[in-house]
Amino acid sequence: MVEQKLADDEGRLSALRRLDVMDTGPEEPFEKIVTLVRTVLAVPIATVTLVDRHRQWFKAQRGLDVPETPRSISFCTHTIRQRDPLIVEDAHLDQRFADNPLVLGAPRIRSYAGIPLRTPEGYNVGSLCAMDNKPRRFSPADIAILSNFANIVSDELELRLIAQSDYLTGALTRRGFEEQAKRELARHSRYGRPSALVMIDVDHFKSVNDSHGHPAGDEVLRQLADISLDTLRPSDAFGRLGGEEFAVLLPETGGADALAAAERLRQAVEAHSFDLPGGTRLKITASLGVASVSPGLASVGDWFARADAMLYEAKNGGRNCSRLALQD
Amino acid sequence: MQNQPGDYAAQIPPELQQSVERHQRHLAALVGSLRAAGVGEEMIEASVHQLLDSYRNELTDAMRAMVKDQSCG
Known part of the structure; x- marks a missing residue:
């Protein structure tokens, strides 16, 4: 059942729509989290990324100067296909990413750690990401910190969902x-x-x-x-x-x-x-x-x-x- | 002196209670992982304050929206 949800992109996109967060303006909780991730993990780039049908869109980001990129070149589209974190220590040595325009050109991602952002229904709608411009080994302690920040991002997203659900029936208000x-x-x-x-x-x-x-x-x-x-x-x-x-x-x-x-x-x-x-x-x-x-x-x-x-x-x-x- | 989510326990609608408890657990886990990674107490305290502040604001907005829904329903 869990694996089915990883493969169910239509269901995932519906879960993303229900969150009612795409293309909304900057919001304090997410801004603070990406700032903290960048500081605590000492990475130049940190993002809360949501993966739409054809694009990845940054709900919050530090170290990037674009609001979105095509999904086809995103690291996060790989992250959301799994339950575990996606770790890329050196993109130049990874055949999935070695010729990726985000690696060869700006923002020149060289290493990446992404934690799936999971909804209560079990869909991965995006990921919390830490990226560096040089090869990097993310330690288990780094991944634990990033995972705990990701849980807090998911809490914030879930709060919105609860606020628009009818308590008696679970339907939308x-x-x-x-x-x-x-x-x-x-x-x-x-x-x-x-x-x-x-x-x-x-x-x-x-x-x-x-x-x-x-x-x-x-x-x-x-x-x-x-x-x-x-x-x-x-x-x-x-x-x-x-x-x-x-x-x-x-x-x-x-x-x-x-x-x-x-x-x-x-x-x-x-x-x-x-x-x-x-x-x-x-x-x-x-x-x-x-x-x-x-x-x-x-x-x-x-x-x-x-x-x-x-x-x-x-x-x-x-x-x-x-x-x-x-x-x- | 700022309020913490726990101070609102009596006002929190039951449908939000689990979310608040989960957030507190996640925050505690984050503190544990920051300490384990050797992050300084000052940085941990600042992080927790920031995360609590923004969660409290979101929680208040959610509660306000729910009250509005109930009065419209």
């Missing part, structure tokens, strides 16, 4: 979900990539609370979130918008496929027996509204409104069904 939707809409505007939004509402949820109590209602929401996360792809985003209303963002998915995904989810909910505290077993259904992204959408608010209108249609259509908005 409304705020976190809206941020993801904004980025997806921007991606569509820039690259014309397809994407779809699904709004989900538990049918007759009030009666669950009224008849079985709020703890039972909470349990239904928890189980519905589990079913959804099991049904969705790692690249999809799942959020709780409030109360019994959830939403899913399906990147790279057109309207028809999104409707099919919504139907799979609806059927999974319908098939599930919700075991509640006290031994009660309930059958629950959900209604879903689907809207794919389109040039006619001026804002995330418009996109949500379009999916919400479809959810309303699904409710009016008798519940336990999905409705797809027609394209402009």
